[in-house]
């Protein structure tokens with residue numbers, strides 16, 4: 001029996017969900033979205049991302065990131081056309097950031113005894129002389145950096161290979177997705193991966209969604225290792241990170257993590273501070289020439305889909321024939337949690353299919 005699925009959203013969450021679902025031949029998958037890979041838009045977070053793996057979850061919420069790492073590592077090793085490369089990451093901590101009131105969301109990345117030390121390879125504490133000035137301690141591990149342009153397009157290609165059909169649609173209500181399958185049949189499962197769109201989308205209207213604004217500068221300069229620091233003296237909403245994307249994707253200098261700020265235009269003052277902090281943390285970025293040595297490709301702003309109570313991955317029964325499986329609210333970790341979350345989407349879909357009496361035992365991948 002065909003299982004008719006419409007995935008709403010074509011960011012990394014929707015595409016990874018569609019890819020894993022399309023591995024079952026019984027699933028007929030259509031992806032509908034306002035924005036697709038190739039677009040740059042303030043309503044579409046995925047192209048703006050770095051994107052690397054710097055774990056942010058607490059140990060108890062670490063499932064999504066833990067389960068994603070092995071697949072990103074495999075793609076890096078075995079699938080060069082996915083556009084991912086290994087990079088060392090260095091994380092620098094300041095005691096005053098850990099003690100600051102309202103100290104923000106990636107706290108667990110800066111833990112002095114992080115859960116991820118047994119997951120990401122080559123973890124070690126840095127010696128005092130390896131820590132950059134103004135910081136108290138740090139650690140290093142092997143991570144990856146994804147060229148988002150290449151990777152999102154690769155995901156689309158993998159979906160097409162499995163028979164997924166893509167359609168440009170602007171939904172005003174999630175229930176409209178029910179009639180949008182390319183099969184012509186009503187969908188019995190709708191996957192909602194509309195991220196920040198879920199705030200206003202009829203039938204969802206999740207008012208706990210808000211942006212965590214990310215301003216970045218993309219430069220041609222090359223630099224490794226990747227860097228992230230626990231805080232800055234410029235503002236509680238400003239952070240410092242550097243990551244060089246794979247396959248000529250440029251180097252991302254960040255940034256900001258500003259919850260509730262919808263501003264889509266880059267702020268020139270923030271941009272200046274981002275560039276100054278980057279060359280201070282990594283003088284080698286410009287061979288010691290300061291910010292004048294940066295070759296800017298573009299200034300950008302992306303809105304991370306932040307949700308007050310964290311990601312929402314659950315079933316909601318729409319009517320007796322159709323369920324919605326939600327997968328949205330990934331804030332700043334949508335790539336590094338993408339496979340773990342999509343795997344849960346598949347589990348929920350399979351639970352629905354079993355409840356409806358389908359026999360999944362003989363199903364090939």
Ligand code: FAD
Nearest residue numbers: 009010011013034035045046052171195197302334335336
């Ligand atoms: P989106 O990419 O926003 O996709 C939403 C989709 O839903 C789009 O296709 C959109 O068109 C569609 N949609 C929404 N509403 C509607 C509607 N009404 N009708 C039809 N379609 C609709 N994550 C990491 O893991 N590592 C990083 O290093 C990292 N760095 C980042 C750096 C920056 C600068 C930014 C901005 C983000 C970063 N992130 C990172 C976070 C990551 O980008 C997001 O978590 C992720 O992209 C969210 O993906 P998504 O598919 O859920 O949402």
